[in-house]
Amino acid sequence: MYVVERKVIDVHVIGEKKDAIGWLMISYSMPKEDRRNASKLYNKMTIGELQKLVPEIPWLEYINRIISPFFIVKTDEAVIVNVPEYVKNLGKLLTRTPKRVIANYMMWRVTGASVGYLNEDARDIQLAYSKKLIGKETREPRWKECMGTISRSLAHAVGSMYVRKFFKESAKSDAIIMVDYIRTEFENILKNLEWMDPLTRERALEKARAITPHIAYPPELLMNDKLIELYDGLIITKGNLLENMRNLTIFGTDYSFKRLREKVNKKDWRNHGAAAVVNAYYSPLENSIQFPAGILQGTFFEADRPKYMNFGGIGYVIGHEITHGFDDTGRQFNANGDLKDWWEESTKNKFLERAQCIINQYGNYTVPELNITLNGINTQGENIADNGGIKEAYHAYINYTKIEGVEQKLPSLPYTPRQLFWLSAANVWCSKYRPETLKLRIVTGAHSPAQFRVNGPFSNRPEFAKDWNCPVGSKLNPVKRCSVW
Structure with a gap:
């Protein structure tokens, strides 16, 4: 099964700008707000049906040329067309666009993908674009660029080296324990929700219990034979960066194409082997959470420091990822990762009401230095996850202290352990943006800027106001709060 994806095409062909504007397909694209409904993006049909829908493109020939020599498909092969209207308009556009413009566009895409691996003159042009887009005036040192490229392109090999040389095994076992604490807390939240009916609650608990955690790295990452097998056939030659890329x-x-007929294995180690990454993920199709070895250090986590710091750091992130399974998009998938509606209608409507509160709250935040308001709709998934994540992490920490005992204060600081939890959580998102980067994040990003990832969720937690003695009606102790989970 294939996915025919919509792409927003951005091109500037010197001397043909007027003609190339036709490639700016924004008017054909489904708005981001609508794309949050996964069902709208799941349009299953055969290649034959796609051919009738978009006769301007020889789909069977095109697909078979791409996947050759591994497979040959026929017109009855199933495909998923994310946005049929987009593909229809693309077909019409191709017929009325001069072939010279199409050829130039194709070559521009090749050039654009390669410019980072060319000489200084070419990379200077790229830098000028980056300066305009994100305000970046200087390039990273070449070694750092190369390290980033290698980490992305050979993620499993780099991850294996990182784990062998730098990773502390105690971090993995401690993180597993924290996941258990926080998942248990989320289950407790589900059990006590007044707005959820019994049937939906049981399905939600089933999904929460079915979440598969992938912590640090899979065992196969340290098996040389597995890595050799993974990279079998890859040719790397010394001294030719562009050819190697x-x-x-x-x-x-x-x-990817070779795996077309393979049975889906949601626990395949190859899907979770990029260990040297400072990030975390929730996969709705797998119903899994992933915390690579790279994030189990630094600001987020250290095995030998007070637990209020770890629960405020990586604990916040763990809760965030668990909650993604129940945000506005994650909730559309069931415990098995299937796109199936498991919500009773009355409970779904109550969820949407609560999500709308989050949308309104964040949609009213203004970034003063740019005088731009946030997009509460496009950021709602991340905002719901932030709000649920901090609540789960906080109460998981409280439960931890009930079992293990209250921790000591840090020497020479007047803060309580609970206050230090909040400080640790806020410290995770400490950031400084260039104005251009901040604007791009607001206009196109799914995440709210860092300050709102702290002030937004914290202001919705009465526990925060209590721990810091915030006056009622103050900025971080408002009269009206939003809470989904």
Whole structure:
């Protein structure tokens, strides 16, 4: 099964700007707000049906050329067309666009993908674009750029090296314990929700209990034979960066196509082997959470420091990822990762009312230095996850202290352990943006800027106001609060 995805095309062909404007397909694209409904993006049909829908493109020939020599498909092969209207308009556009413009566009896409691996003159042009877009005036040192490229392109190999050389095994076992604490807290929240009917509650608990955690790295990452097998056929030659990147692109594409007829294995180690990454993920199709080794250190986590710091750091992130399974998009998938509606209608409506409160709250936040308000709709998934995550992490920490005992204060600081939890959680998102980057994040990003990822969720928690003695009606202890989970 294939996915025919909508792409927003951005091109500037020198000397043909007027003609190339036709490639700015924004008017054909489904708005981001509508794309939050996963059902709208799941349009299953055969290649034959797609051919009738968009006769301007020879779909069967096109697909078979791409996946050759691994497979040959027929017109009865199923495909998922994310946005049929977009593809229909694309077909019409191709017929009325001069072939010269199409050819120039294709070559521009090749050039645009390669410019970072060319000489200084070419990269200076790229830098000028970056300066305009995100305000970046200087490039990273070449070694740092190369390290980033290698980490992305050879993620499993780099992850294996990182784990062997730097990762502390105690971090993995401690993180597993924290996941158990926080998942248990989320289950407790589900059990006590007044707005959820019994049937939906039981399905929600089933989904929460079915979440598979992938912590630090899979065991296979340290098995040389598995890595050799994974990279079998990849050709890397010394002294030719552009050719090597081309080989990596082809290798990765072929790797995906080769798996077309494989039975889906949601626990395949290869899907969770990028260990040297400072990030975390929730997968709705797997109903899994992933915390690579790279995030189990630094600001987020250290095995030998007070637990209020770890629960405020990585604990906040763990709760965030668990809650993604129950945000406005994650809730559309069931415990098995299938796109199925498991909500009773009355409870669904109550969820949407609570989500609307989050939308309104964040949609009324203004970034003063830009005088721009946030998009509460496009950021609602991350905002719901932030609000649920901090609540789960806080109460998980309280439960931890009931079992293990109250922790000591930090020497020379007047703060209580609970206050230090909040400070640790806020410290995770300490950030400084260039104005251009901040504007781009607000206009296109799914995450709210960092300050709102702290002030928004904290202001919705009465526990925060109590721990810090915030006056009623103050900024972080408002009369009206929003709470989904």
